[in-house]
Amino acid sequence: MKKYSGKSVCSVVAIGKISVFKKQGMSVKRVHIDDTESEKKRFEAAKSASSEQLQAIYDKALKEVGEANAQIFDIHMMMLDDDDYNDSINNIIETQSVNAEYAVAVTADNFAEMFSNMDDSYMKARAADVRDISNRVIGNLIGALSNGSMSEDKVIICAFDLAPSETVSFDKDKVLAFVTAHGSSNSHTAILARNMNIPAVIGVGDEFLAEIKDGDEAIIDGFTGEIFVDPDAETHERLLEKQKADEHKKALLQELKGKENVTLDGHKINVFANIGSVTDIGKVLANDAGGIGLFRSEFLYLENDDYPTEEQQFAAYKKVLESMAGKKVIIRTLDIGADKKVDYFDLKPEENPALGYRAIRICLTRPEIFKTQLRALYRASVFGNLGIMFPMITSVSELKKIHSICEEVKSELRSQGVEISNKIETGVMIETPAAALISGKLAQMVDFFSVGTNDLTQYTLACDRQNPEIEQFVDTHHEAILKLIEMSAESAHKHGAWIGICGELGGDLELTEAFLRMGIDELSVSPNKVLPLREKIRSIKIKSSD
Numbered sequence: 045m046k047k048y049s050g051k052s053v054c055s056v057v058a059i060g061k062i063s064v065f066k067k068q069g070m071s072v073k074r075v076h077i078d079d080t081e082s083e084k085k086r087f088e089a090a091k092s093a094s095s096e097q098l099q100a101i102y103d104k105a106l107k108e109v110g111e112a113n114a115q116i117f118d119i120h121m122m123m124l125d126d127d128d129y130n131d132s133i134n135n136i137i138e139t140q141s142v143n144a145e146y147a148v149a150v151t152a153d154n155f156a157e158m159f160s161n162m163d164d165s166y167m168k169a170r171a172a173d174v175r176d177i178s179n180r181v182i183g184n185l186i187g188a189l190s191n192g193s194m195s196e197d198k199v200i201i202c203a204f205d206l207a208p209s210e211t212v213s214f215d216k217d218k219v220l221a222f223v224t225a226h227g228s229s230n231s232h233t234a235i236l237a238r239n240m241n242i243p244a245v246i247g248v249g250d251e252f253l254a255e256i257k258d259g260d261e262a263i264i265d266g267f268t269g270e271i272f273v274d275p276d277a278e279t280h281e282r283l284l285e286k287q288k289a290d291e292h293k294k295a296l297l298q299e300l301k302g303k304e305n306v307t308l309d310g311h312k313i314n315v316f317a318n319i320g321s322v323t324d325i326g327k328v329l330a331n332d333a334g335g336i337g338l339f340r341s342e343f344l345y346l347e348n349d350d351y352p353t354e355e356q357q358f359a360a361y362k363k364v365l366e367s368m369a370g371k372k373v374i375i376r377t378l379d380i381g382a383d384k385k386v387d388y389f390d391l392k393p394e395e396n397p398a399l400g401y402r403a404i405r406i407c408l409t410r411p412e413i414f415k416t417q418l419r420a421l422y423r424a425s426v427f428g429n430l431g432i433m434f435p436m437i438t439s440v441s442e443l444k445k446i447h448s449i450c451e452e453v454k455s456e457l458r459s460q461g462v463e464i465s466n467k468i469e470t471g472v473m474i475e476t477p478a479a480a481l482i483s484g485k486l487a488q489m490v491d492f493f494s495v496g497t498n499d500l501t502q503y504t505l506a507c508d509r510q511n512p513e514i515e516q517f518v519d520t521h522h523e524a525i526l527k528l529i530e531m532s533a534e535s536a537h538k539h540g541a542w543i544g545i546c547g548e549l550g551g552d553l554e555l556t557e558a559f560l561r562m563g564i565d566e567l568s569v570s571p572n573k574v575l576p577l578r579e580k581i582r583s584i585k586i587k588s589s590d
């Protein structure tokens with residue numbers, strides 16, 4: 045087995061045989077011509093044949109990759125008609141009494157050189173375009189233009205590089221993947237491959253091309269950009285599994301997109317996703333989550349060398365809210381401390397950090413940090429559907445203090461003329477046994493609960509979540525934990541609040557039915573667990589048939 049790697053363009057696994065794409069031999073010779081007028085006519089004829097071909101490629105691209113991506117061939121047609129380009133070719137034929145092929149080749153070299161010396165990256169990329177159209181004209185002049193014969197089976201096309209027009213000209217149903225030794229992942233070829241939904245790995249290097257031949261078995265891992273030629277059994281097995289899992293996920297997505305999360309007997313539940321940073325939004329959208337049930341805002345602090353400013357936080361919250369376009373986004377206020385430490389907080393070493401100075405305890409004793417975050421949150425609230433929740437709650441008095449700080453921040457902002465949404469929901473995390481046990485009181489003070497089962501498990505079972513030595517004692521399905529969740533659900537509903545689960549247990553499919561029976565209203569899980577969870581919900585019947 046040999047392994048190569050390049051830049052991947054599309055996250056798909058492709059398994060099959062290699063077909064090496066050879067460009068037609070179009071070596072251009074300089075030939076003396078007496079009748080330059082008829083040579084110019086030859087050029088005109090080849091140009092109009094090229095134009096017709098480009099129109100056909102444009103039409104094909106329009107159908108397969110849409111107008112925006114087909115536009116490149118419109119640009120090619122315009123380039124072909126460009127006065128400077130045409131004048132250069134006709135002048136070379138005329139003044140040097142040479143054949144049209146030679147004049148086109150020299151012009152292509154000159155224009156490509158000029159483009160690649162430009163600073164602007166868009167203009168630099170035009171070098172490949174001018175070569176592409178010129179090769180087409182030369183091909184028409186010498187009557188050698190075709191993509192070669194393609195085999196009947198789907199193949200992995202491997203080439204030195206591919207011009208956009210070559211990429212689009214392939215029969216999509218016969219291409220498993222493109223691999224090129226050269227090229228950039230932002231090139232039009234890469235963009236077209238992405239839009240044709242064909243995996244492509246670009247810039248693999250010359251060595252790859254020198255070592256492969258038609259018919260070699262290969263696997264393209266479009267997730268990592270790796271290429272395995274003549275893969276061993278273990279690699280084949282592993283990537284086959286990866287391919288199946290990916291196909292299953294895509295089929296699920298197709299099946300579930302836009303559908304409600306409803307049990308067989310009509311019980312509805314929200315399935316949201318957990319994120320730690322703005323960059324995770326792509327995964328949330330790609331997995332069709334109904335909202336964000338937990339944005340761990342402390343990652344903004346962990347990624348920084350100093351306290352993130354109000355502006356930095358505002359920008360991040362606004363981005364998440366806008367990207368979710370009106371879907372619920374629950375942002376958890378700072379949960380630093382315990383396992384999540386940053387130097388600039390100057391937290392003292394503690395005997396028992398999990399039971400120590402963390403989360404809301406820091407916010408309530410260092411209100412300037414808390415207020416900065418709240419200001420950013422309230423300012424961002426008008427850009428979407430915001431929920432704010434507070435971590436590590438153990439008492440009613442904490443919640444009262446939180447509410448009073450929130451009111452203070454809101455009135456300060458209002459007095460400065462800042463608009464704040466009047467639809468913000470406020471919630472607390474149920475992640476201590478104390479919070480679950482007093483949930484009847486807490487529920488009267490909030491709109492929702494979100495159960496943090498990771499910490500709730502640690503505190504209920506007295507098992508440090510950081511200590512691998514005691515993992516064998518961590519029974520995540522322990523009845524004490526389930527009882528505390530059930531108790532919290534009853535309290536929430538009794539007082540008109542809703543309840544979700546955002547800890548890892550929310551994605552445990554063995555417990556989905558139990559959670560539905562408890563009346564849990566929302567489950568928030570890591571983005572890759574959203575689809576399996578939605579599928580599970582649609583297979584459950586929660587009322588017994590008698």
Ligand code: PEP
Nearest residue numbers: 475496497498499546547
């Ligand atoms: C939890 O404790 O379950 C939770 C969601 O919070 P974190 O894992 O960030 O502590």
Ligand code: MG
Nearest residue numbers: 475496498499
């Ligand atoms: Mg927690």
